[in-house]
Amino acid sequence: MPARINPSILAADFVNMERDLGKIASADLVHVDVMDNHFVPNLTFGPQMVGRIQDVSAIPLDVHLMITDPERWAPGYAELGAYSVTFHAEAATDPVGLARRLRSMGARAGIALKPGTPADDYLDLLEEFDQVLVMTVEPGFGGQSFMPETMPKLRQLRSAATARGLDLWLQVDGGITEETIVTAARAGADTFVAGSSVFRADDPARQISLLRETADL
Numbered sequence: 001m002p003a004r005i006n007p008s009i010l011a012a013d014f015v016n017m018e019r020d021l022g023k024i025a026s027a028d029l030v031h032v033d034v035m036d037n038h039f040v041p042n043l044t045f046g047p048q049m050v051g052r053i054q055d056v057s058a059i060p061l062d063v064h065l066m067i068t069d070p071e072r073w074a075p076g077y078a079e080l081g082a083y084s085v086t087f088h089a090e091a092a093t094d095p096v097g098l099a100r101r102l103r104s105m106g107a108r109a110g111i112a113l114k115p116g117t118p119a120d121d122y123l124d125l126l127e128e129f130d131q132v133l134v135m136t137v138e139p140g141f142g143g144q145s146f147m148p149e150t151m152p153k154l155r156q157l158r159s160a161a162t163a164r165g166l167d168l169w170l171q172v173d174g175g176i177t178e179e180t181i182v183t184a185a186r187a188g189a190d191t192f193v194a195g196s197s198v199f200r201a202d203d204p205a206r207q208i209s210l211l212r213e214t215a216d217l
């Protein structure tokens, strides 16, 4: 299975979203960052906008919820057809219950860990999730630098998933470029979110191919 490349539309032009979606037609999934100005100090959009993106996108959506109270809001994104819905471990009161609910609605369930959140509490629960998102920057903004100190956590998750024979996607998000993607791939990531490196490239489609090929080396 080649590396999955999920461009983050946080780096797209919000008033030309449909045009910018056209630039990433070769992506595996479209990464959609929902921020509430509470869990993170930044605000993007909510279900109404994500619903319209879902309507016009030919590619399935990978929704990353950087919000408080995901129990209240996450099921709504599954209902509007998101392919995967990822909520933050730090914000959830019942991560397993929420993941089960998302799966029962037909979405892939993901759990995200901020750079300072250890994976230890979740290692015995990995069967409950389809993907784990290891944040490689502090969530909230695009264009930050990759934090290599998060790699031991990724390795820990990969070995736990391999030991139990799980088909768990391990996603990294933040500061992914053609350089840092090598580090993350070697540590066990198979799904890569890239905002600025795709949308700031002269040719986003070429950048997606370059990232995919580099991660597979």
Ligand code: DX5
Pocket: 008, 009, 010, 011, 031, 033, 064, 137, 138, 139, 140, 141, 142, 143, 144, 173, 174, 175, 176, 193, 194, 195, 196, 197
């Ligand atoms: C950050 C978001 C990321 C962001 C990544 O909080 O979750 O998805 O868009 O942007 P880059 O690739 O520019 O670091």
Ligand code: ZN
Pocket: 008, 031, 032, 033, 064, 173, 193
């Ligand atoms: Zn994200």
